[in-house]
Amino acid sequence: PILEPHDYVTDVITYLTTTFISLQKLPSSIRENVPVAGFTLITEYYMEIFSGISGSGSSSSGSGGSSGSRRACRFNMYGICNLSCDLKALEHFAKAQAVPNLHNAFRNIRQIVDMLLTGKILDLSSQIKLEMRTNFKNTEESDKY
DSSP states (O other): OSSSSHHHHHHHHHHHHHHHHTTTTTTHHHHHHHHHHHHHHHHHHHHHHHEEETTSSTTTTTTOSSSSEOOOOOHHHHHHHHHHHHHHHHHHHHHHHHHHHGGGGGHHHHHHHHHHTTHHHHHHHHHHHHHHHHHHHHHHHHHHO
């Protein structure tokens, strides 16, 4: 695992720093909404990686469509640790900004990463499977009547 964020994350933080400085002379609503929108896009990108869905609107088969395309995603613990390191750098940068609670934009992806690192994702998966089986059995029983 890495101890420092990847260079591309450092480059994104440098870019955002410059961009946020240029927003200082704009109205406060813009100064707050632009960082939130930017961090939301970053979070969506990470969520797409985990879900295996590309939001680009084009699929590898060429059929297109706005629902995105499936792609195979595999992770190992080193990859998750590295993602956690990158995420920590982004969260730290977000906390240093004037926009209140901007770091919360990463809350969902942080929860997923933390569950993967601790192994709790397996517990969640088992719970979801159990609930699905229970719901399926309840549906079968209600269909009998």
